[in-house]
Amino acid sequence: MLGISACLAGVCCRYDGQANEISALEQLVADQKAVIVCPEVLGGLPTPRTPAEIVGGDGFAVWEGRARVVDQTGCDVTLAFQQGAKRAYEKLQAAQVTTLILKAKSPSCGSRLIYDGTFSGVKVNGVGVATAYFKNHGLTIYSEENWQKALRELDGD
Ligand code: SF4
Numbered sequence: 001m002l003g004i005s006a007c008l009a010g011v012c013c014r015y016d017g018q019a020n021e022i023s024a025l026e027q028l029v030a031d032q033k034a035v036i037v038c039p040e041v042l043g044g045l046p047t048p049r050t051p052a053e054i055v056g057g058d059g060f061a062v063w064e065g066r067a068r069v070v071d072q073t074g075c076d077v078t079l080a081f082q083q084g085a086k087r088a089y090e091k092l093q094a095a096q097v098t099t100l101i102l103k104a105k106s107p108s109c110g111s112r113l114i115y116d117g118t119f120s121g122v123k124v125n126g127v128g129v130a131t132a133y134f135k136n137h138g139l140t141i142y143s144e145e146n147w148q149k150a151l152r153e154l155d156g157d
Contacts, residue, residue, distance in 0.1 A: 002028060002154065003092045005103040006038035008144055013038040017048040020103060022144060024151075035095045039108040039130035042091070043084025045077065052077050054107050055117035058126025063136065069107055069129060072119055078129075081108060085130035089137060099140045099154060101147045102131060111143045 007014050009029045010021035028034040041047060050071040057067030068078040085108065092100070102109040110128040115121070131141055142150035 001095050001097050002034040002150070003095070003097040003100040003139075004029065004034045004036050005101070005106070005109045005144075006036040006041070007103055008101065008147075009034070009036045011036060011038065013041050013047050015040075015047070015049045015051045020144065022147065025101060025147065034101075035091065035097060037088035037091055037130075039084035039088040040081065041084070042087040043080035043082070045080050045084070050075070051119070052081070052107050053115045053117045053119060054126070054129070058114055058124075059107075059110075059129040059132030060127065060136075062129050063132055070117070081129040082133075084108065085133040088130055089133060092134070092139070097139070099142070099150055100134060101142045101144065101150050102128075104143045104145055111141045112145075 004025050007019045008025050010019050010026045012019045052069050052071040055070050061067035069081045105113050106128050108128040108130040111131050113123040114126045116124045
């Protein structure tokens, strides 16, 4: 069983109320070969919501207490992001998920690049809050940029 960022499977849960659907991933969910998680919604945040970025580091730094998540109005939403990551992990565990395909560049789901916390469109190396939590718990992470590789590896190619 795969885990997929809900917005990649067509759920309109992005901060702007949109989705980033990839039809092949939607089909995996329809075929019950994947479960979806949206850490930000699971953390209790509304949709749409004010965009947020990590300030002071990446998702690993958030869990180490060296960075925080702040929305564009200056509101600290770190706890909601952390709670959502934990709830998403519980859901993934219940479904025996070990491999995930996550939305790129998100402050929750990003796995290679994230925005730098200045809301100026600048990207830096780093992972999101949920991605860091999943990695810290041994899950394998792919993104919308290399999801085909995840499917090939799951098929044993
Ligand atoms: S990137 Fe992750 S947290 Fe953001 S909307 Fe998609 S699933 Fe939810």
